[in-house]
Amino acid sequence: xxxxxxxxxxxxxPRGRTFGEEERAAVLRVLDSAxxxxxxxxxxxALESEMAALYGRAEAVSSSSGTxxxxxxxxxxxxxxxxxxVTTPVSDFGTVAPxxxxxxxxxxxxxxxxxxxxxxxAVEAAITPRTRAVVAVHLFGGAADVARLREICDRHGILLxxxxxxxxxxxxxxGRLLGTAGDIACFSLQQYKHITAGDGGxxxxxDPELARGMRLFMDKGWDxxxxxxxxxxxxxxxxxxxxxxxxxxxxxxxxxxxxxxRERAARFAAxxxxxxxxxxxxxxxxxxxxxxxxxxxxxxxxSRWAHGLQDAGVPALRGYxxxxxxxxxxxxxxxxxxxxxxxxLIDRTLLVLQWxxxxxxxxxxxIARTLGEVGAR
Numbered sequence: 001x002x003x004x005x006x007x008x009x010x011x012x013x014p015r016g017r018t019f020g021e022e023e024r025a026a027v028l029r030v031l032d033s034a035x036x037x038x039x040x041x042x043x044x045x046a047l048e049s050e051m052a053a054l055y056g057r058a059e060a061v062s063s064s065s066g067t068x069x070x071x072x073x074x075x076x077x078x079x080x081x082x083x084x085x086v087t088t089p090v091s092d093f094g095t096v097a098p099x100x101x102x103x104x105x106x107x108x109x110x111x112x113x114x115x116x117x118x119x120x121x122a123v124e125a126a127i128t129p130r131t132r133a134v135v136a137v138h139l140f141g142g143a144a145d146v147a148r149l150r151e152i153c154d155r156h157g158i159l160l161x162x163x164x165x166x167x168x169x170x171x172x173x174x175g176r177l178l179g180t181a182g183d184i185a186c187f188s189l190q191q192y193k194h195i196t197a198g199d200g201g202x203x204x205x206x207d208p209e210l211a212r213g214m215r216l217f218m219d220k221g222w223d224x225x226x227x228x229x230x231x232x233x234x235x236x237x238x239x240x241x242x243x244x245x246x247x248x249x250x251x252x253x254x255x256x257x258x259x260x261x262r263e264r265a266a267r268f269a270a271x272x273x274x275x276x277x278x279x280x281x282x283x284x285x286x287x288x289x290x291x292x293x294x295x296x297x298x299x300x301x302x303s304r305w306a307h308g309l310q311d312a313g314v315p316a317l318r319g320y321x322x323x324x325x326x327x328x329x330x331x332x333x334x335x336x337x338x339x340x341x342x343x344x345l346i347d348r349t350l351l352v353l354q355w356x357x358x359x360x361x362x363x364x365x366x367i368a369r370t371l372g373e374v375g376a377r
Contacts, residue, residue: 009358026245043244059211062239066188069201071098076213087135089324110339120148133159138167141291146181168194171289195250260357261292271368279375295353308374319346
């Protein structure tokens, strides 16, 4: 029998994560300080400064998760009962949970068929006098059309929030960093992201009032500079010092992590284009500036492709989600059908491959070769 190939690295094992002595030293530094709470230590504040500098924005605010980052952003934006927030049905539930937590209504706009990002025309059609914000997800590391979304939001007087959880150091077609067009941009440090501290979130903004609102909501509405007075409603979304210290070491690695993912993605694209016969697979049409959180592909039958790749030892996910967000029980007031392009992607045409900087050139060639074999069946 032929020898089974070594499994591809995943983010749940050391080969698929980029950790080193810097992260180990960071943990010990915090333990030696005896201060593990972010309200009293230095690591969380230092991480915020370093994040703001990385993106060239005035302020950064840390939090306990990417979902918490979105929640403090929407709370600072004043989203509340009776308001509406427009966003995509193709995303993690963390994109919409904060809207629901604020008592507001999620309004779903359809996506572009070629990459799953929000269709600006659908967003504009979904805006009503009750719309308070648009949350644009940069799906899989590829850019949503933030230039058009920015123009739409400005014209209607509403806030643009960028969900950059999957798009660390991604860029739009003009080379502008994703996360620099929105009023607020939110990032995640969850286990599966480009960099990780287990969990954790970061928001960036140029608006000092939004930054103040986010800091207050993150720490129970408490401005610690003036004593124990709770100025607004808030939750405990503080980032711990251990998380912040590891995140600081990871933040320094982001440029190299993204560079390697892009390098491997370019090799993969070239290998797929050389396949004979053509495998019936399309890569994203907008690849410039892509951060490659995963490798999204368009196929004719995602179920067939997923099963074929999995049988050959290449992890593949049919559709990314089991259903659009609005079809989940938690959003049972939304009936299937409002976003047909999103439903087509999930049900039939979208195939997602894991991707990370731990892949070797041989790994990439193997994935491409397996695609060709599945396509030829």
